[in-house]
Amino acid sequence: MALFGFIAVLIACSSSDNDEAETVNNNYDRTALLTNWADHIIIPAYQNYQEKVNTLSTDAAAFTASPTTATLQTLRASWLEAYKSYQYVALYNLGKAQDISFKEMSNTYPIDKPGIDANIASGNYNLSLFSNFTRQGFPGLDYLINGLGANDTQIIAYYTTDSNAAKYKTYLTDVVAKMKSNADAVVADWTGAYRAAYISNNGTSVSSSVSKTTNSFVKSFERDIRSGKVGFPAGEFSNNVPRPTDVEAYYKKDVSKILLNAAVTAAKDFFNGKYFNAAGSGEGLKSYLDYVNAVRNGQKLSDIINTQFALVETTNNLLSDNFIDQINTDNQKMHNAFTTMQQNLVYLKLDMMQALNITIDYVDGDGD
Amino acid sequence: MYTIKNYFNSYKDASTLAFFRLAFGFMMLCSLIRFSAYGWIEKFYIAPQYHFTYYGFDWVKPIGIYTYLIFLICGISSLFFTIGYQYKASAIAFFLSFTYIELMDKTTYLNHYYFISIIGFVMIFLPANAYFSVDAFQNPKKSFQKIPSWNTDILKLLLGIVYFYAGLAKLNSDWLFKAMPLKIWLPNNLNFPVIGPLLNENWVHFAFSWTGAIYDLTIVFLLLYKRTRIFAFILVVVFHLLTKILFPIGVFPYVMIVSSLLFFDSSFHQKCLEMIARFFKIGKSIFKTTNEKLVMSGNFYQMKIGILTVFVCFQLLFPFRYLCYPGELFWTEEGFRFSWRVMLMEKAGYTQFTVTDAKTKESFHVNNSHFLTAFQEKQMAFQPDFILQYAHILHDFYKKQGINDPEVRAESYVALNGRLSKLYIDKTIDLAKENESFQHKTWLLPFGDDIKGF
Numbered sequence: 001m002a003l004f005g006f007i008a009v010l011i012a013c014s015s016s017d018n019d020e021a022e023t024v025n026n027n028y029d030r031t032a033l034l035t036n037w038a039d040h041i042i043i044p045a046y047q048n049y050q051e052k053v054n055t056l057s058t059d060a061a062a063f064t065a066s067p068t069t070a071t072l073q074t075l076r077a078s079w080l081e082a083y084k085s086y087q088y089v090a091l092y093n094l095g096k097a098q099d100i101s102f103k104e105m106s107n108t109y110p111i112d113k114p115g116i117d118a119n120i121a122s123g124n125y126n127l128s129l130f131s132n133f134t135r136q137g138f139p140g141l142d143y144l145i146n147g148l149g150a151n152d153t154q155i156i157a158y159y160t161t162d163s164n165a166a167k168y169k170t171y172l173t174d175v176v177a178k179m180k181s182n183a184d185a186v187v188a189d190w191t192g193a194y195r196a197a198y199i200s201n202n203g204t205s206v207s208s209s210v211s212k213t214t215n216s217f218v219k220s221f222e223r224d225i226r227s228g229k230v231g232f233p234a235g236e237f238s239n240n241v242p243r244p245t246d247v248e249a250y251y252k253k254d255v256s257k258i259l260l261n262a263a264v265t266a267a268k269d270f271f272n273g274k275y276f277n278a279a280g281s282g283e284g285l286k287s288y289l290d291y292v293n294a295v296r297n298g299q300k301l302s303d304i305i306n307t308q309f310a311l312v313e314t315t316n317n318l319l320s321d322n323f324i325d326q327i328n329t330d331n332q333k334m335h336n337a338f339t340t341m342q343q344n345l346v347y348l349k350l351d352m353m354q355a356l357n358i359t360i361d362y363v364d365g366d367g368d
Numbered sequence: 369m370y371t372i373k374n375y376f377n378s379y380k381d382a383s384t385l386a387f388f389r390l391a392f393g394f395m396m397l398c399s400l401i402r403f404s405a406y407g408w409i410e411k412f413y414i415a416p417q418y419h420f421t422y423y424g425f426d427w428v429k430p431i432g433i434y435t436y437l438i439f440l441i442c443g444i445s446s447l448f449f450t451i452g453y454q455y456k457a458s459a460i461a462f463f464l465s466f467t468y469i470e471l472m473d474k475t476t477y478l479n480h481y482y483f484i485s486i487i488g489f490v491m492i493f494l495p496a497n498a499y500f501s502v503d504a505f506q507n508p509k510k511s512f513q514k515i516p517s518w519n520t521d522i523l524k525l526l527l528g529i530v531y532f533y534a535g536l537a538k539l540n541s542d543w544l545f546k547a548m549p550l551k552i553w554l555p556n557n558l559n560f561p562v563i564g565p566l567l568n569e570n571w572v573h574f575a576f577s578w579t580g581a582i583y584d585l586t587i588v589f590l591l592l593y594k595r596t597r598i599f600a601f602i603l604v605v606v607f608h609l610l611t612k613i614l615f616p617i618g619v620f621p622y623v624m625i626v627s628s629l630l631f632f633d634s635s636f637h638q639k640c641l642e643m644i645a646r647f648f649k650i651g652k653s654i655f656k657t658t659n660e661k662l663v664m665s666g667n668f669y670q671m672k673i674g675i676l677t678v679f680v681c682f683q684l685l686f687p688f689r690y691l692c693y694p695g696e697l698f699w700t701e702e703g704f705r706f707s708w709r710v711m712l713m714e715k716a717g718y719t720q721f722t723v724t725d726a727k728t729k730e731s732f733h734v735n736n737s738h739f740l741t742a743f744q745e746k747q748m749a750f751q752p753d754f755i756l757q758y759a760h761i762l763h764d765f766y767k768k769q770g771i772n773d774p775e776v777r778a779e780s781y782v783a784l785n786g787r788l789s790k791l792y793i794d795k796t797i798d799l800a801k802e803n804e805s806f807q808h809k810t811w812l813l814p815f816g817d818d819i820k821g822f
Binding site: 237 | 556724787788
């Protein structure tokens with residue numbers, strides 16, 4: 001009886017208790033969260049990626065039609081642009097992207113160089129196969145346009161005077177075509193039926209969109225950004241024995257930091273619900289955390305995470321554009337970058353997931 | 369002395385204990401059926417490659433496919449227990465099989481499993497088949513109208529300890545002055561009808577925390593006094609149904625609601641039994657008793673009293689063993705289990721292991737999913753004894769794989785009751801060289817904060 005009365009009092013008081021500024025009296029709107037993610041972040045990022053891959057495709061065709069220093073440089077520029085735009089979609093291993101192994105085909109490195117050479121020589125390959133994931137995508141292209149020779153003349157020679165020139169052109173064309181068809185498939189899905197299904201799956205279960213997207217985000221921050229871009233090459237998982245061949249864009253060399261920065265910005269923006277390529281922001285993990293009043297040690301958890309993101313950016317900016325140089329001259333800076341990101345991973349994977357009551361549905365597969 | 373002697377010579381109607389036997393046994397049967405219907409026997413006891421055993425009970429493990437047999441024995445014995453058939457043997461079989469199940473893997477530790485074991489143990493010593501049972505029906509010599517008062521009072525005492533100690537445990541600064549962990553948990557139920565939106569309000573978190581503590585501390589006394597009993601029982605029902613809806617705590621609320629019926633007068637239990645008899649069309653002869661009262665005496669009886677006295681004293685003292693350890697109880701969890709600390713903290717961890725070859729110094733990270741289920745990994749990540757046990761599992765596994773004297777180190781972060789996560793374990797310690805004991809674990813890093821109170 002007392003508790004019934006107590007609840008009745010609660011209900012009676014609710015309407016007159018609005019003076020606390022921090023308190024929100026309605027339910028957190030996960031539909032709004034998912035709509036913002038889909039319409040202002042994920043779909044625009046994929047469409048931008050698709051656009052950049054289309055340019056890449058056009059420039060690759062121009063290069064294979066007439067392999068010159070000029071067309072090669074144009075191709076490289078569009079490769080880098082597309083590679084940067086890829087960092088903004090790598091966080092979302094969902095729906096079609098997950099079904100077709102979009103991420104694995106796009107950016108698995110270090111590459112299998114002998115495998116690529118063998119594919120080119122035989123002309124007989126199926127890029128959809130798991131065994132070919134290390135022989136295509138951006139790292140595969142990196143090798144094909146930056147790594148075949150020591151300079152432009154030598155590289156161009158593979159597409160002109162080499163006895164296998166036609167096969168090199170075909171492989172380059174096929175790798176780009178695969179990237180284009182993958183991008184088209186994911187965009188078609190998101191702009192088609194998947195968007196509505198994604199948004200309507202607005203519950204809190206392990207298979208809900210909020211849970212899956214957040215898991216995908218944290219997992220990508222852990223594996224792709226922290227481990228892949230910095231941890232593995234810096235030797236964090238190999239007893240501090242650096243593995244410079246593991247850097248992203250190993251053949252281009254001087255863009256590893258550009259790609260890392262793009263990825264960190266993408267992660268930070270997603271966390272904050274910031275619109276992709278546009279001013280303004282909407283619902284995101286930050287607003288969700290603020291909604292449940294996640295305060296840790298007297299500070300908003302969202303502020304703690306954003307402060308750490310800022311520190312990550314500062315620490316990463318101390319790195320050379322060329323991570324191979326950085327590892328060989330001063331690996332401590334790579335280690336610092338790893339440690340700073342590791343700290344934010346702990347905030348995201350432990351403190352944030354706990355505050356939002358989201359279950360981690362994957363387990364870390366580092367090393368081993 | 370005289371009053372104690374008097375007390376042991378006082379008698380109550382046997383219907384109360386018979387009712388409790390029926391209710392408790394039936395609930396056990398239902399929860400065992402529920403447990404197996406959810407596929408949890410397979411999921412928790414058969415599927416995992418490794419099990420987190422209790423210190424000193426390392427030999428208690430699932431026995432592969434025969435684990436089902438243990439559950440079957442437990443189910444059959446709880447059925448026989450319920451109807452009072454071969455009661456003593458059934459009670460012993462139930463206690464042993466249930467406790468075995470409980471001890472197989474501490475990943476699934478729940479306070480209410482422990483409560484069931486305790487009640488199961490005490491029931492062995494009580495004449496719960498003296499009335500309204502198959503035993504008494506078949507052998508009228510075993511039927512009694514009255515049994516010693518202490519037979520039911522001891523159950524009330526044990527139930528009282530659960531509530532009161534759970535209330536004491538809530539008298540800490542996190543619970544009372546920070547409304548933790550309810551401040552984290554309640555907002556997860558914002559979709560709850562009517563009160564849902566309120567669950568994000570600061571004052572509601574405090575109201576729930578304080579109400580909960582007061583409820584736990586006072587409910588037994590309210591149940592004991594006749595004038596407040598009905599009111600108290602309504603509180604019990606509302607409180608436990610609310611917790612049932614807000615938190616995933618299984619059958620525990622029902623166990624507590626039904627157990628609190630013990631406090632009612634025997635006339636109530638008699639009516640319940642008569643209703644059951646009518647429902648099953650059992651003749652009135654079931655209520656006939658040959659003997660007026662069960663007079664217990666002799667050496668065996670003295671021994672029984674002795675065992676139960678020691679047992680009750682143990683129950684009173686054991687939850688305070690945490691006082692023997694330095695550091696914050698919630699952080700170290702040394703003395704946390706088996707002491708009625710129910711729904712008391714929100715704790716989670718993130719723990720990764722590195723294995724190093726002692727000779728070559730080569731290291732690698734461990735993929736926990738190769739060894740543990742997701743549930744085991746979650747529980748392992750913030751509990752020191754799990755972390756240590758797992759480190760030894762890894763050591764033994766990689767030793768067999770040919771790694772020289774594998775060193776196992778953990779990088780572990782733990783977040784407790786709304787505090788930011790902190791490093792939990794000394795990263796430099798080779799956990800393979802540390803052994804489980806009742807001593808304080810020195811490789812835990814300090815909590816760096818203070819939670820005052822019980």
